[in-house]
Amino acid sequence: MPPKKPSLYSLDKTTVAFALASVILVIGLVWMVLQDSTREWKGWQRKFMTYMHEKSVAERDQTLKAVNQGELKRLQTELDQAKAVVKERQKDIRKAQKELDIINTRQIKIKTSYQNLKQFQDSDRYYYEEDEEHHEKEKAEPYAKAMEARAKEIAEWKNKLEDVEAEQAAKQSEINQWTGKVTELEREKARLERDVTTVETKIKNFTPTLAKEILNAPMLDFIHPTLQVQQIVVEKLQDDYYFAKAQKVDRCITCHLGIDQKGLEDAPQPFRTHPNLDLYLSSNSPHKMEEFGCTTCHGGSGQSVSFTTAAHTPRSPAQAAEWHKKYGWESLDYWADKMLPLNHVEASCAKCHTGAVEVPQAPQLNEGRRLAAEFGCFGCHKVEGVERWKVGPDLQHIQSKLDADWIVRWLHNPKEFRHSTKMPQIFDVENTSDPESLDKNAAAIAGIAAYLMKHSDPIALTAPSAAGDSEKGKKLVEEIGCLGCHTSQGFSANHHGPELTGMGSKVKTDWLFSWLKDPKHYSPGTRMPNLRLSDQEAADITAFLMSDRNEKFEGIRAPYVKPEVVSSMTVEFLSSTMRHEDAEKKLTEMSPEDQLEFIGSKMIAHQGCFGCHDIKGFEDAKPIGVELTYEGSKDLSKFDFGFVNVPRTKQDWIAQKIRNPRGYDHGKVKPYFEKLKMPHFGFTDEQANALATFVLSLQKADIPMDMRKTLTETEKETETGRLIVQKMNCQGCHTVDGVDGRVRAMMTDAGAMPPVLTGEGKKVKEAWLYHFLKAPVTIRPWLHYRMPTFEFHDKDLTSLVSYFNHLSDVPARYVADELPQTTPEMLKEGKNLFEQLQCIKCHKSNPEPGLSASFLAPDLVMAKNRLRPDWILDWLKDPQAVQEGTMMPAFWPEGASPLPDVLEGSADKQVQAVRDYLMAFHPEEEKKAPVPETKA
Amino acid sequence: MKKFMFVLMAGLFVCSQAALAGNVTGSAAFSGTAPAKTEIVMAADPTCASLHTEPVYTEEAVVNSNNTLKNVFVYVKTGLEGKTFPAATTPVSFDQNGCHYMPHVTGVMVGQPLEIINSDSTLHNVHSLAKESKEFNLGMPIKGMKIKKTFEKPEIMVKMKCDVHPWMNAYVGVVSNPFFAVTGEDGSFEIKDLPAGTYTLAAWHETFGEQTAEVTVADGQPATANFSFSG
Structure with missing residues (x-):
């Protein structure tokens, strides 16, 4: 055993470490692969395959049922027969096929030779043309000759080619006589089974196979998996x-x-x-x-x-x-x-659809925008590109209208006086209901009332010249058109203007009379139109409205205003611009009245009352609310949820803010003047959600211009008109732009309803409409409803005329006196028809007194200036088709004339004759045209 | 023999059909005080006024001398569900005569022509305020003019009016079967050949509303259904 070489590391330990590391790596790898192959989306794609497979199989059964089985059977039998024939003739077919092959070879050879020759010819032509161009005649000559010689040869080969191709076709048709039927039948069968085949393919695509499993298998799925991220x-x-x-x-x-x-x-x-x-x-x-x-x-x-x-x-x-x-x-x-949750998704429409009053198919967004305008949100919150107007009444002459006491009681609780009021609750709400705040509220309200009274000019008022009859006044309110904007005594078709309730507990009689006679006298900017009431009518309505009192409201006693609170608030306001000591000194120079007026002016500035009302001294004041132009794009982190338990989303924050504007002060310790001050409008959940959608829609979107919805000139004009129609509540009475006139639902007799204006642009001339809107005249004397005088500006008038034209898809025509071409004969027959059909029976200029309402129809003297000639034709042919429920009868029902002797009995010609006559009609003619007595 | 059997069978079939239907008769009694008559003032159209020497009264509540009601429309409200009847082809006459609709109340089957006549030498327009069927409004300026119109759907009742002469109005009951009647001068009515079965008959009156009555028709027996209205 060789001695261990000394080393800096221990082999055993290293081996263990390596072994351990490799085990960890293997586990890691397996874990990774497993993780990847079980990703959420892969599961969904697998489920989709299964779902579609099941669905396709079910679909196949359906499609199979739909196939005409009898037809299929017939085709199959014929196909079998045809195939049998082919089999029988196998020998002949094979022989013919061989022959065809030989011919084909020949054809290719001939074609090649022919094409070669043509190429040589082209080449020679090129050289010839070039030499000619360079005036080298000698050089060009041989090419010309060669071409001439070859031309013959080419013609010969062309003939040869045509012959062989004819031979080819003949042989092919010989084969086809046996096999052609099979091809044709197979094609027909495929057509019959096409749907089934499609489904079959689908099923095949969705059927799990081993191949697919392998392609999607872990580690192998990098090659070409069927489960893929789609994007x-x-x-x-x-x-x-x-x-x-x-x-x-x-x-x-x-x-x-x-x-x-x-x-x-x-x-x-x-x-x-x-x-x-x-x-x-x-x-x-x-x-x-x-x-x-x-x-x-x-x-x-x-x-x-x-x-x-x-x-x-x-x-x-x-x-x-x-x-x-x-x-x-x-x-x-x-x-x-x-x-965005689905109920707010319409907010995104506004990324591209800007500048429109109504975004098509976005009802919630449209409703939100409408509510925001109606409740005066833009009075405090600036939104770029949105027109602002003051939605509340003008307070510059308030002392002529009502007294300070009423203002105090009203500000403490507006809904107590009029439940449906759009005036929000500003004081005594959730975050200002502690005793200290209540004292300050009382002082603030008294201050505002004092300021408003002092800073308003008296205005000349007229007392009712006659005693009013309350009963008659009630009838007038119901019939003359007040309900087109106001709700009164249970008649509630419109909530555009304030509900007509409790007036006796609010305004002065002379003010109401003067207001009814001429609203713009008191408030030049008011949207209340002039109904051109006679003194008697105005007196009657005044009597009726003044007879309604709100005794409960009258009985309310405003909280006591503590002088020390007034003083302390005065000092507090003064201290913001001067040293405390100076403020205290200044206070001693102010009388209690001065103090009240002073805190009143400061509170008006603080609460931004001028956002909705015209108030003297605040003509140039800037709106007090947060600008909302890009509120929808604001970072979520910038929304202060405070201690309120709502889901942490923008839409929830906004909806909650709208439902309960002071709610986010919950649990917070704040001085009086730092508390949230958005007033409480009492919106329902539905309204709050619509408004939230609208606020979310106010965003800075990075969308290229060509992807945005840009309004055409026509659309812009339409939108401008639409805004006026909305602002002036035209649809309170009239059916127009797809909305039913709201008062119409309260009536049963179509003849008594305010006119339908659908198709008005097609009906009346521009100039007439312009002048009518400027100064309405009576067209339908039988209607109790009266078209008011709105005193539109010229700009609005032209916008409205364009709007009506665009709605009817009629281009504006500035033709002064548009008359149809006619002949003396047509005019004569027109007059004859006019008399025989007894038009004058209803269309009278001066109806005799005592006639029943429905006896009347518009004075035809107006027709010439008012109506478009083409419209009269449509109208006469089928009045019901133009305006359902009209009292105007059809005189030519289904194109049949009651007078076969006039103008060959042609309904079209008769209609035209009447129209021509009308366009030339003069008032004097009517007098000469008594109703004829037809002899029995 | 075979021929005899056929005739016999055919005879039996016809008899059985007859035996399975019966006539329903009855009347619309009235109790209480009859409303005062309202005279129509036709001064607005001199032609109309010249057609009458005697005063003309409105017909929204005509009480007969035997304390019955005229102009009550009686029809089968329930009991005929699922059965279809071909529309009668005979037109029902609807006359504008003396600036007055004659009759004031009438009935017509769905698809059966209503022949509207103008017997006056003045302009009338006949304006149907049908809600179920298509509304129509026809001008009839010529004396003797006739126009036929039909209704597409049943409706109790279709109001007809003349916009030229606001006092003129009438009612047409549109039903999908031929079993209806209108009470006359004696307040009685008769519905013929109603197939055997149990029915709810309804009697509609312009002023006094609708009454219903159960009636069972069996074996060719005449059945009765009486209605009573009170004022």
Whole structure:
């Protein structure tokens, strides 16, 4: 035994270490391979294969049933017979085939020779042309000769080729007489079984095979596995990872394997078809899968392929629990861009659809935006690109309208006076209900009332010139159009304006009368239109509205305002701009009234009342709320959840904030003026969710211009008009733009309802509509509803006219006096028809008094200036088709004329004659056209 | 012999068919005080006014002298489910006469033509306010004009009105079987050849609402169903 060589290491120990390391490595390797082959998405893909296999097998049975078995049997029999014939003639066929082969060989040889000759010819031609070009006649000459000589030869070979090809065809048809039938029948059979074959292929694709198993086996699956991560690389979009931008890669379809396939609508998740393939994913939809990917709309981590790391977001805590149990789901607290839950997914539409009042097929987003405008959210929160207007009443002349006491009681609890008011609760809410805050609230409210009264100018009011009749006033409110915006006494079709309740406990009689007569006199910016009421009508309505009192509200006694609290608040406000000592000194110079007024002005600034109301002294004040232009893109970490137990997501934070704006102060110790101050609107869960969707939609999206929805000029004009229609509540009365006039549902007689404006652009002329909207005139004297005067600006008028044109797809035509071409004969017959059909019976200019309402129809003198000539034709032919339920009868039902002797009895010509006559109609004619008495 | 048997069988078949149907008669009694008559003022259209020398009254509640109701529409409400009947081809007349609809209440089968006539020398429009069938509104300016219209679906009742003469209105009951009747001057009605079975008959009146009655028809026996309305 040789002596051990001295070494620096121990061989035994090393061996042990190596052995140990290799065991660990082997275990590690096995563990790694196992991990990889059991990845979540592979499981889903396997399940999908099984599911599709089962589905295809079931489908095959269905398709088999659909195949015409009788036809199939017949084809098979014929095919068998044809094949038998082929077998019988095998010898002949083989012989013919051999002969054909010989001919084919010959044909190839001939063709080659022919083509060679042609090539030589081309070559000679080239040299000839070149020499000619260089004026080298002697050189060119031999080429010309050679070409001439070869031309004959070429012609000969061409003939030979044609002969052999004819021979070929003859032989082929000889063979076909035996075998042709088989080919034809086989083709027919395949056509019949096509669907079955497709399914069979599908089944084959989804059937597990050994080959597939091997390809997917651990360690071998790097070659060409059938289970693969599927991904969409979205070329034009990028994901922002804070420090770097990376191309958007969505791997959602690794598990959502059926998302773009029709027919998997009932499949279990994650294999189900997308619910709206017409709008999304499919290649003919506006949002193609390859262009938009998935996470552009849904959010989440597109590159991840596990349920949890893809950042799926549950819709409710219940779903969260269910997911946790089923898929081991956990909330990804540190992943900012989580998936939007389905009920907020519409927020993503606004990434590309900007500048529109209504995003098509996004009802929740649209509702959120509408609510935000209606409740004046933009008064405090700036949002770039959104029009702002003050939604509350003008307070610059408030002292002429009501008294300070009312304001105090109102500010303490607006809903106590009018349950449906949009005025939010500002004071005495969750975070200001402790005794100290309550004292301060009382002082603040008294201060605001004092300030408003002092800083308002009196305005000239008119007293009702006649005694009002409350009963008549009630009827007027119900019939004249007030309900087109207001709710009154159980008639509740609209909530656009304030509910007409308790007015007797609020305003001064003279104010109400003056307001009704001319709302813009008191408040130039008001949306309340002028109904052109007579003094008597206004007096009646005033009497009716003033008769309604809210006694409970009148009985409320406002909390006592402690002078020491007023003083301390004054000092507190003063201290923000001067030393405490100076503030104390200043206080001594102020009377109690001055102090009240002072804290009032400070509280108005603090609460931002001027966001909704016009208040003197605050004309240029900046809105007090957080700007929301990019609120949806704000980091989750910047949302202060405080001690409130809501899921840590933006949508939950926002919805909770909207539901309970002061809630996040819960458990916090804050001085009075640092407390949260967003007022309480009393939104329902549904409204809060819609608003949350809208707020989430306000985001900075990095989308290239060509992928965004850019509005065309037409669409922009339509949207501008649509906004005016929404703002002025035209749909409160009129059916237009797909919305039913809201008051119409309260009526039964279609003839008494405000007009349907669907197709108005097609019906009336631009110039007429412009002037009508500017200063409405009575068109339908039988309607109690009155089109009010809105005193639109010129810009709004043109926008509205364009809007109506665009809705009807009618280009604007600036033709001053558009008259159809006609002939004296047509006019004569038109007049004749006009009389015989007794049009004047209903279309009277000056109806006799005492006639029943439905006796009347629009004065036809207006037709010439008002109606488009083409529309009159459509209308006369079938009034019901243009406007369902109209009182205008059809005189040519189903194209049949009641007067066969006029204009050859042609309904079309008669209609045209009446139209032509109408367009030339003068008021004097009516007097000359008495209703004829047809002799029996 | 065979021929005799055939005739016998055929005879029996016909008899059995007859024996399995019966007529239902009855009346619509009225108790309480009859509403006061309302006179129609036709001054708005002089042509209409000139057609009448006697006063004309509205017909929303006509109580006959024997304390029965006129213009009650009686029809089979239940009991005929699943049975289909071909639409009658004879048109039902609906006349505008003296600026008045005649009759005020009538019935028609689905698909059976309603022949609308204008016997006046003034413009009428006949406006059907059908909810189930397609609404129509026809102008009838010429005296003697006739237009036939049909209804596509059953409806109790379709209101007809004239927008030119607001006092003119009438009701048409649209049913899917031929078993209906309208009470006349004596308040009685008769529904003929109702197949044997148990039915719920309903009697509809414009002002006094709807009443129902159970009736069983058997073996060619006449059955009765009486309704009573109160004012």
